[in-house]
Amino acid sequence: MDDAFAADMLRGHTETIVLSVLSRGDSYGFEIFKTIRDATGGAYEIKEATLYASYRRLLKDGLVEAYWGDETQGGRRKYYRITDAGRAVYHANVRTWTVTRGIIDSLLDLGGRPS
Structure with missing residues (x-):
């Protein structure tokens, strides 16, 4: 598979991927990048610049909240927490992806018939 094509396909799902990570706990x-x-x-x-742009959009849309951690060592970190609205959007996006994946799988398989 062409890596550029795979990355292009995934790029449209950055917010859903971030929401998935945050659905497991604040981070x-x-x-999030490392996860x-x-x-x-x-x-x-995901490029850090792309991630930080996603965080801004998610905050603006009310899908996540941000707060400052109280680390005793090193710099303070901004943590993100998924909101109830973010959980709803995440679950809707997963359902949409599942349906889409099923359709694409069917179209690629074409009933298992040889080409």
């Missing part, structure tokens, strides 16, 4: 920016990278075994990384 800060770089930790996504590690979940794919390093095969996919």
Whole structure:
């Protein structure tokens, strides 16, 4: 598979991916980046600039809330927490993706008939 094509397909789902990470618990920016990278075994990384733009959109849309952590060592971190509205959007996006994936799988398989 062409990596550029795969990344292009995934890019449209950045907010849903971030909401997925946050649905498991509050997290800060770089930790979200690492969680996504590690979940794919390093095969996919969302650029930090793309992630931070997503955080801003999610905040503006009321899908996440942000707060400052109280770290005793190092710099303070901005944490993100999914809201009830964010959970609703996440679940709706997963349902939409599941239906879409099923349609694409059917179209690619074409009933298992040889081409």
